[in-house]
Amino acid sequence: MIRFESVTKRYADGTVAVDGLDLEVPGGGITVLVGPSGCGKTTSLRMINRMVEPSSGRILIHDRDVADRPPAQLRRSIGYVIQHAGLFPHRTVLANVMTVPRLLGWDRGRARAAAMESLEKVGLTADQARRYPTQLSGGQQQRVGVARALASGPEVVLMDEPFSAVDPIVRAELQDEVRRLQRELGITVVLVTHDIDEALSLGDMVAVMRQGGHLAQFAHPAELLAEPADDFVATFVGRDRGYRALGFVDVAVTPSPVLTARLGESVPAGTGWVLAVDEVGAPIGWADATGWGGPLTDSRLHRLGTLAPAGASARTLLDAVLSSPSRRGVVVEDGRVVGTVGADEVLRALGTLR
Numbered sequence: 001m002i003r004f005e006s007v008t009k010r011y012a013d014g015t016v017a018v019d020g021l022d023l024e025v026p027g028g029g030i031t032v033l034v035g036p037s038g039c040g041k042t043t044s045l046r047m048i049n050r051m052v053e054p055s056s057g058r059i060l061i062h063d064r065d066v067a068d069r070p071p072a073q074l075r076r077s078i079g080y081v082i083q084h085a086g087l088f089p090h091r092t093v094l095a096n097v098m099t100v101p102r103l104l105g106w107d108r109g110r111a112r113a114a115a116m117e118s119l120e121k122v123g124l125t126a127d128q129a130r131r132y133p134t135q136l137s138g139g140q141q142q143r144v145g146v147a148r149a150l151a152s153g154p155e156v157v158l159m160d161e162p163f164s165a166v167d168p169i170v171r172a173e174l175q176d177e178v179r180r181l182q183r184e185l186g187i188t189v190v191l192v193t194h195d196i197d198e199a200l201s202l203g204d205m206v207a208v209m210r211q212g213g214h215l216a217q218f219a220h221p222a223e224l225l226a227e228p229a230d231d232f233v234a235t236f237v238g239r240d241r242g243y244r245a246l247g248f249v250d251v252a253v254t255p256s257p258v259l260t261a262r263l264g265e266s267v268p269a270g271t272g273w274v275l276a277v278d279e280v281g282a283p284i285g286w287a288d289a290t291g292w293g294g295p296l297t298d299s300r301l302h303r304l305g306t307l308a309p310a311g312a313s314a315r316t317l318l319d320a321v322l323s324s325p326s327r328r329g330v331v332v333e334d335g336r337v338v339g340t341v342g343a344d345e346v347l348r349a350l351g352t353l354r
């Protein structure tokens with residue numbers, strides 16, 4: 001959908017930032033450009049909306065050369081999100097988000113409605129819309145940046161290190177949000193990051209670039225982990241790639257029934273591990289009824305491990321097992337316990353995969 005054809009960018013001082021890049025970004029997904037500092041990610045991204053002009057080669061969106069479109073018009077049709085949101089400080093949040101619709105010539109009412117809708121999509125309120133950017137947290141400002149990029153309903157959104165300036169928790173929330181919005185709106189997102197974990201968790205496809213603006217590998221995250229094209233990619237992808245690859249592996253393991261009890265219910269001595277559940281069947285903790293019996297109380301409970309949703313990846317299942325005091329991973333559906341799995345079952349299922 002976005003095609004780089006032998007694209008090279010040589011800056012005026014002779015720096016070759018991108019060298020003969022051939023890349024086909026599929027429509028309707030998230031494609032991540034990742035690589036070490038200075039490998040040409042930002043330059044590649046900015047050539048899509050003509051903020052940087054290629055020295056040779058061409059870039060096509062829907063088979064149409066971007067060079068044939070006036071830069072200002074092209075940029076209005078493509079959303080753009082940058083690291084520190086890049087908001088106008090002296091304009092309200094709403095006015096910021098209305099910018100592109102207004103530039104497109106929409107009347108005030110239509111632009112305002114589109115901006116409010118867009119702000120709502122990223123979880124911001126009408127009250128926040130009236131404020132100035134500095135009156136919001138860094139994470140909220142970044143949401144405004146995303147809302148602004150989406151306000152005119154672009155098909156393509158470019159994001160340059162959009163989450164690097166926020167803390168890890170906000171970052172994870174924003175990543176989820178972008179994933180959700182991409183699916184909901186069916187847009188094509190091209191995102192630049194230097195963080196391989198972000199690339200692997202967000203990307204439907206990941207382009208790993210290396211110094212000198214060369215493409216090292218373009219693949220699905222699971223393939224990058226399982227079959228890095230060369231030593232550079234293997235090193236860049238990092239340690240634990242065998243284990244991390246399990247995050248993309250589905251295994252057929254049927255959860256076994258587990259003994260559950262509500263608080264106050266009597267548990268016979270010698271029962272072993274019992275999973276405490278609340279009134280709707282959601283797990284609340286484990287109790288070890290090996291050496292005692294009697295009513296189950298709060299004080300008997302050990303902390304739950306992580307929970308694996310039904311159909312979770314091998315990595316999530318194993319994590320549920322390893323973090324559980326009973327060494328049985330709890331599988332839930334709609335928050336309710338459906339059963340448990342053991343490490344041996346997950347490993348056996350993995351062993352039968354090709």
Ligand SMILES: Nc1ncnc2c1ncn2[C@@H]1O[C@H](COP(=O)(O)OP(=O)(O)OP(=O)(O)O)[C@@H](O)[C@H]1O
Pocket residue numbers: 011012013015016017035036037038039040041042043044194
């Ligand atoms: N305007 C410019 N003039 C000259 N050289 C430039 C210019 N912009 C970028 N470069 C150089 O081009 C190369 C690629 O830069 P680019 O910003 O595209 O890399 P990047 O992978 O996005 O890096 P980072 O992760 O550090 O932002 C670097 O060597 C950089 O110094």
